[in-house]
Amino acid sequence: MSAHFVNEYSAEKLSTMDVDEINKAIADDLFEDAYETQKIQNIKFEGKNLAEGLESLLFICPACKKIGTLSTKHDFIRCTCGFYAIYTPYAYLKNSAKIENIDTITKWNDWQKDYLAELLSSASLTTIFNDEHIELKKIDKHHRILEKHKGNIKAEKDRIIIAEQIFLFENIIDMALYGRNTIVFSLKNSYYEIKAPAEFCGWKYFLLFDIFKNNK
Numbered sequence: 001m002s003a004h005f006v007n008e009y010s011a012e013k014l015s016t017m018d019v020d021e022i023n024k025a026i027a028d029d030l031f032e033d034a035y036e037t038q039k040i041q042n043i044k045f046e047g048k049n050l051a052e053g054l055e056s057l058l059f060i061c062p063a064c065k066k067i068g069t070l071s072t073k074h075d076f077i078r079c080t081c082g083f084y085a086i087y088t089p090y091a092y093l094k095n096s097a098k099i100e101n102i103d104t105i106t107k108w109n110d111w112q113k114d115y116l117a118e119l120l121s122s123a124s125l126t127t128i129f130n131d132e133h134i135e136l137k138k139i140d141k142h143h144r145i146l147e148k149h150k151g152n153i154k155a156e157k158d159r160i161i162i163a164e165q166i167f168l169f170e171n172i173i174d175m176a177l178y179g180r181n182t183i184v185f186s187l188k189n190s191y192y193e194i195k196a197p198a199e200f201c202g203w204k205y206f207l208l209f210d211i212f213k214n215n216k
């Protein structure tokens with residue numbers, strides 16, 4: 001049950017899917033709401049390290065509202081501010097600040113999406129979040145690599161800047177996530193893939209792009 005959205009899609013499988021299919025597969029994995037079933041069945045999930053990997057999905061701390069300060073170990077997701085939540089074997093989150101409405105992964109994700117949309121409406125914002133050690137590849141339709149760059153990724157309101165290259169959201173046609181640490185996106189005539197370390201949260205870039213597209 002730890003981060004059940006983390007499905008791995010092979011390069012071969014991906015090459016047979018279009019971006020809509022990829023996004024649908026991811027959305028199905030991510031939003032299949034196990035909690036409805038869980039309320040009825042109250043299944044106990046056995047195993048250790050239930051929370052590990054959740055930082056690939058949950059990226060805003062509900063206590064201090066900072067982005068990129070969460071990390072996981074064993075059954076805990078923690079923030080540098082001292083806030084933590086325990087992922088119970090019954091798939092609920094118990095948090096140290098007793099904040100209501102983040103007692104499941106789905107609810108926490110819904111909250112952070114709303115909060116991100118709110119942040120975007122504040123006028124003074126420049127860099128919203130960033131990550132290091134990114135590899136950007138420009139690829140062709142057959143997944144052949146045309147260019148390769150290493151560097152950082154930074155999101156602003158209307159763009160992502162990757163290894164010094166600017167990509168305006170309005171020019172990005174599609175974006176999809178696969179696995180924990182890979183984003184693929186396309187412009188009119190070009191395709192890109194971003195790979196990042198395992199703890200990377202590509203989901204936040206995807207949400208930002210999604211909010212931008214839906215607000216247009």
Ligand SMILES: [Zn+2]
Nearest residue numbers: 061064079081
């Ligand atoms: Zn915090």
